[in-house]
Amino acid sequence: xxxxxxxxxxxxxxxxxxxxxxxxxxxLLRYWEKEFPTIKPRKAGxxxxxxxxxxxxxIGLIYNMVKVRGMxxxxxxxxxxxxxxxxxxxxxxxxxxxxxxxxxVSIRKxxxxxxx
Numbered sequence: 001x002x003x004x005x006x007x008x009x010x011x012x013x014x015x016x017x018x019x020x021x022x023x024x025x026x027x028l029l030r031y032w033e034k035e036f037p038t039i040k041p042r043k044a045g046x047x048x049x050x051x052x053x054x055x056x057x058x059i060g061l062i063y064n065m066v067k068v069r070g071m072x073x074x075x076x077x078x079x080x081x082x083x084x085x086x087x088x089x090x091x092x093x094x095x096x097x098x099x100x101x102x103x104x105v106s107i108r109k110x111x112x113x114x115x116x
Contacts, residue, residue, distance in 0.1 A: 013051045014048070014050065022063050064087075065080075
């Protein structure tokens with residue numbers, strides 16, 4: 001779940017936009033900020049959080065470990081502290097495997113619907 005790197009991207013994203021992107025509650029993002037010090041959104045007037053692309057990438061890693069793979073918060077925190085590169089590779093691999101699975105399901109559906 002990484003963002004496009006076009007030059008016309010916004011510089012900051014609201015907590016609502018980020019929560020919607022990952023399908024989680026805003027309160028979960030605030031909780032993850034406390035648990036994972038690498039998530040550091042900028043706080044504008046009245047404490048409004050503004051997430052950068054780097055923040056969103058970090059949330060993507062955490063989302064993959066906690067929500068997709070079912071890791072406990074402490075295990076995810078330890079995994080990130082030991083090897084951020086490995087965590088990114090694992091997330092990318094998992095994402096690619098999901099894409100391949102979707103392609104295979106689509107092919108199977110086409111074959112099931114094809115006349116014999």
